[in-house]
Amino acid sequence: xxxxxxxxxxxxxxxxxxxxxxxxxxxxxxxxxxxxxxxxxxxxxxxxxxxxxxxxxxxxxxxxxxxxxxxxxxxxxxxxxxxxxxxxxxxxxxxxxxxxxxxxxxxxxxxxxxxxxxxxxxxxxxxxxxxxxxxxxxxxxxxxxxxxxxxxxxxxxxxxxxxxxxxxxxxxxxxxxxxxxxxxxxxxxxxxxxxxxxxxxxxxxxxxxxxxxxxxxxxxxxxxxxxxxxxxxxxxxxxxxxxxxxxxxxxxxxxxxxxxxxxxxxxxxxxxxxxxxxxxxxxxxxxxxxxxxxxxxxxxxxxxxxxxxxxxxxxxxxxxxxxxxxxxxxxxxxxxxxxxxxxxxxxxxxxxxxxxxxxxxxxxxxxxxxxxxxxxxxxxxxxxxxxxxxxxxxxx
Numbered sequence: 001x002x003x004x005x006x007x008x009x010x011x012x013x014x015x016x017x018x019x020x021x022x023x024x025x026x027x028x029x030x031x032x033x034x035x036x037x038x039x040x041x042x043x044x045x046x047x048x049x050x051x052x053x054x055x056x057x058x059x060x061x062x063x064x065x066x067x068x069x070x071x072x073x074x075x076x077x078x079x080x081x082x083x084x085x086x087x088x089x090x091x092x093x094x095x096x097x098x099x100x101x102x103x104x105x106x107x108x109x110x111x112x113x114x115x116x117x118x119x120x121x122x123x124x125x126x127x128x129x130x131x132x133x134x135x136x137x138x139x140x141x142x143x144x145x146x147x148x149x150x151x152x153x154x155x156x157x158x159x160x161x162x163x164x165x166x167x168x169x170x171x172x173x174x175x176x177x178x179x180x181x182x183x184x185x186x187x188x189x190x191x192x193x194x195x196x197x198x199x200x201x202x203x204x205x206x207x208x209x210x211x212x213x214x215x216x217x218x219x220x221x222x223x224x225x226x227x228x229x230x231x232x233x234x235x236x237x238x239x240x241x242x243x244x245x246x247x248x249x250x251x252x253x254x255x256x257x258x259x260x261x262x263x264x265x266x267x268x269x270x271x272x273x274x275x276x277x278x279x280x281x282x283x284x285x286x287x288x289x290x291x292x293x294x295x296x297x298x299x300x301x302x303x304x305x306x307x308x309x310x311x312x313x314x315x316x317x318x319x320x321x322x323x324x325x326x327x328x329x330x331x332x333x334x335x336x337x338x339x340x341x342x343x344x345x346x347x348x349x350x351x352x353x354x355x356x357x358x359x360x361x362x363x364x365x366x367x368x369x370x371x372x373x374x375x376x377x378x379x380x381x382x383x384x385x386x387x388x389x390x391x392x393x394x395x396x
Contacts, residue, residue, distance in 0.1 A: 006348070007327040008356040010143045010173055010302035012195035012202050013346025016259070019199055023252035030247055036239030038251050043236070045257025049265065050175065050190055050208040052182040058232050060205045061246045064172035067191035067205035068094050070227035071168050075189065075213055077221035078102040080134040083124060085110045085117050088142035089332040094170060101222060106133065112334045113293040115149035122157035125165070135166040141174035144332045145291045146304040146341065148178065155186045166216060172196060176260060177272045177301045177345040188213040194249055198256045199346045204249045275344045275353050276300040278383040282357045282376030291339050301345035304331065306338060311369060313340035319363045326359045350384035
């Protein structure tokens with residue numbers, strides 16, 4: 001597959017040339033003062049993107065999955081009870097990880113295509129008078145289904161029950177691309193990775209840690225060594241790292257946050273919304289629908305396209321790779337074969353997205369889908385147009 005074509009998987013995302021160059025650096029002494037000049041601004045920038053003033057940022061050489069594991073290992077004890085919903089592959093995997101660590105998971109089975117069940121969470125938390133539930137887990141953006149959950153709503157449910165549970169949020173495919181308010185939403189542990197909204201290669205797990213979570217760390221009894229937040233915080237405060245860091249990725253992170261903040265996060269969010277609106281317009285023109293069951297659940301970073309009966313979404317992805325050198329995402333878990341996924345996050349423009357929609361159309365036409373070439377691209381163009389004539393028409 002050529003590296004000249006953009007990718008339309010929901011991560012890893014396209015890497016801007018400036019970030020690729022920032023990651024490509026010679027060996028340096030990570031115990032020297034020069035390393036502090038890399039990691040300090042990187043973590044400060046991440047705090048702004050997370051929307052936290054009081055929390056701290058921890059990074060590990062890992063991916064988002066490492067951030068999940070680090071979050072529970074640092075704050076919970078064997079046998080602790082946690083509350084979570086299973087409504088997609090990534091919420092499922094986080095549940096599985098908790099169970100492997102000996103935690104008791106109260107699972108709310110939720111149809112794939114729906115978000116975190118706020119009202120059911122509220123009911124369960126209100127009934128938990130003994131506060132047996134030690135943490136509530138929520139997936140902000142379920143990458144398998146293209147569903148955005150109401151994180152503020154989950155926080156309101158916790159508060160309405162006056163419940164002391166920690167609030168852990170998987171923001172792997174949302175943070176840096178969609179609004180995320182760690183402090184305003186009362187998130188105690190916010191998990192993401194380098195390879196999505198930060199537009200970097202995979203290899204860094206990034207976790208925002210609230211002061212409430214830091215208090216829980218002192219009494220938590222799950223085993224941790226490599227993922228010990230305390231070792232990381234102490235080492236970074238002294239300008240170092242508790243073991244060998246991924247220096248190139250951290251340097252890339254420093255440049256990435258500068259890029260995002262220079263664009264302005266409101267502009268970043270608006271760009272993702274506009275691109276996502278164009279994708280959804282294309283899907284409607286094809287006579288298809290997103291997997292997300294209502295507009296309030298639509299993700300601005302990934303859309304899972306439900307294919308017509310009698311077709312297999314995986315075939316679209318395979319055909320795109322083999323015939324057009326372009327990458328889309330396959331359906332996962334319960335929606336395997338029923339959807340194909342279009343990632344529209346990170347380093348992406350309207351024009352780049354049009355190329356992806358055009359290739360998706362050609363693939364579906366090649367495979368006998370009942371679509372008209374150009375229909376989806378044309379619908380997206382109407383969303384993306386903003387030249388003088390388009391502006392004049394919009395004003396009429």
